Amino acid sequence: MKTVNITSLLAAVFGSFLVASEASAAFVDLPTARNTPGCGRANSVLIRCGGVANSTNDPLYIPTGTLKADGTYNFPSSLSLINQVDTNFLSGSGATYYSGKFSDYVFIDSTTNSVVIGSRLFFGTRPDGLRNVAEANDIFRYGYSGFSVQAGWTRLSDSDLRLYSVASSNKGLGQGADVYDPNVVDFRSDINASEGNPLSGLYLIRTNATAFKVINNAIEIRQGGEEGQSVLSVKLSGYAPTKLEAGILSGEKINTYGGTYANDMNISGGLNVSYGNTQFNGAVVANSSAVITTTPQTKVTFNGEFNQRVGAQLGGGGVFEFNGGYSAGNSPGAVTIDGDVVFGTANETLVEIGGLIQGTDYDHLTVNGNLTFGGILKLSFINGYSGNAGDSFDLFDFTSSSGAFAxxxxLNPLQNGLSWNYDATSGVLSVISVTPVPEPSELGMLLCGLGLAGLMARRKK
Structure with a gap:
């Protein structure tokens, strides 16, 4: 069955907290095999966790806030919405014609500071006005291998259809007994427009991830064919957790909040620090196509060496802090950071100088924000440059500054008789002439010469 994506509306609500009056959300662990812990029990006979018709007693149900005047509920109190994308889709023809909207959510769970991904499906009116006989028995989510997984559901309106069951399995309704698959979470329900159940509940997956991205075929909506129909499915791109182990490829976009990443990485795509303080302890190279943003009230901290290549965009309303070394350009080059920058006390800022042309012969950093100086400024004279008195280099431009290099x-000397002078208020380095200090042997000879000259002068009197 062919899938056609009609519209996709992206809405990002960074840092918003949607507060309800209920207690913190409760999720259940999914079993990894039969007779292992899961589903809220010490020993789960089956892989699949089942719910019950009454949400009050449903082990999969996560309480929401009080019903609002418009007939809707708040999100559970521990969940704060970070991203949402709504995708309208059509598929098939005739009696199997789908018309629906899939809503994909990402939340922060304040109890664990981790990623929660939500699914919500609605079968709407067919564009041709005829009755919509679409049905969905399974909603599969992919991309969970290597993460801990907990699941549950909640309601956003009184008409929400409950979650029948959930498992880490790719065996849909009517497809045989469940087989554990760590990459998949299967939500089983009976969303059916013709039966008066067009709207699912909000089906939730909590992981131990602190970053997420959009992947192809993250979602599969499948009809089980339990009544003799053909098994039909629709596949959509959507959110999935990520560990950032392989860096960020060009065209890829990663959102992160909190979390510490130990591995070295190359960033060629988009990294958005959406919440809290994200730390990178390995060496990071921001390539020319990289776009790294920090939203207001957030900070990204680089504790390993960081190289910002020419073309790499660093910006947003947060803070960039460098503690393990910072270098600009492609040896050398001119780069810009839109936002506040902190060179920590342990940081070493490397500047290469090989001539007088800014960005071509020597490194330059523009900070459109406050630049806090700290740590060590290392000067490396390259391409045979050894200095000329009066040469100057505008190394740093900034909106405001504080602190100072300690x-x-x-790393290599200027020619004899020259030294450098750095003006912290302007960020300009200058080459100046200095009077050479005689070597001890030269000083001794000079004193002897002065003494002999004095003796001869006395004899002339």
């Missing part, structure tokens, strides 16, 4: 170190 030390400035030249």
């Amino acid at each position: 030390q400035i170190v030249a």
Whole structure:
């Protein structure tokens, strides 16, 4: 059955907290095999966790807030909405014609500071006005291998259809006994427009991830064919958790909030620090196509070496902090950071100088925000440059600044008689002439010469 994506509306609500009056949400662990813990029990006979018709006693049900005047509920109190995408889709023809909207959600769970991904399906009116006989028995979510997984459901309106069962299995209704698959979470329900159940509840997956991305075929909506129909399915792109182990590829977009990442990585796509303080302890290279943003009230901290290549965009309303080394450009180059920047006390900022042309012969950093200086400024003279008195280099431009480099170190010397002078208020480095200090042997000879000259002068009197 061919799937055609009609519209996709992306709505991002960063840092918003949608508060309800209920207690924190409760999720159930999914069993990894029969007779293992899960489904809220110490020993689960089956892989699949089942719900009950009464939500008050349903082990899969996560309480929401009080019913509002418009007939809807708040999200559970521990969940704060971060991203939402609504996708309208059509598929098939005739009696199997689908017309629906799939809503994909990402939340922060305040009890664990981890990613929660939500699914909600609605079968609407067919575009041709005829009766919509679409049905969905399974909603599969992919991309969970390597993560802990807990699941549950909640209602956003009184008409929400409950979650019948959930399992880590790719065996849909009518497809045989469940077989454990760590990559998949299967929500089983009976969403059916013709039977008066067109709207699912909000089906939720909580993981131990602190970052998420959009992947192809993240979602599969499947009709089980339990009444003799053909098994039909629709596949959509959607959200999935990620560990950032392989960095970020060009064209890929990652959202993260909190979390610490230990591995070295190359960033060629988009990284959005959506919430809290995200830390990278390995070496990071932001390539020319990289786009790294920090939303207001957030910070991204790089504790390993960080290289910002020419073209890499760093911006947003948060803070960039460098503690393990910072270098700009492609040896050398000019780069910009839109936002506040902190060079930590342990940071070493490397600047390469090989001539007088900014961004071509020497490194330059523009900070459209406050630049806090700290740590060591390392100067590396390259391409045979050894200095000329009067040369100057505008290394840093900034909206405002504070702090100071604790030390400035030249990795290789200028030619004799020259030294450098750094003006912290302007970020300009200058080459100046200095009077050479005689070597001890030269000083001794000079004193002897002065003494002999004095003796001869006295004899002339």
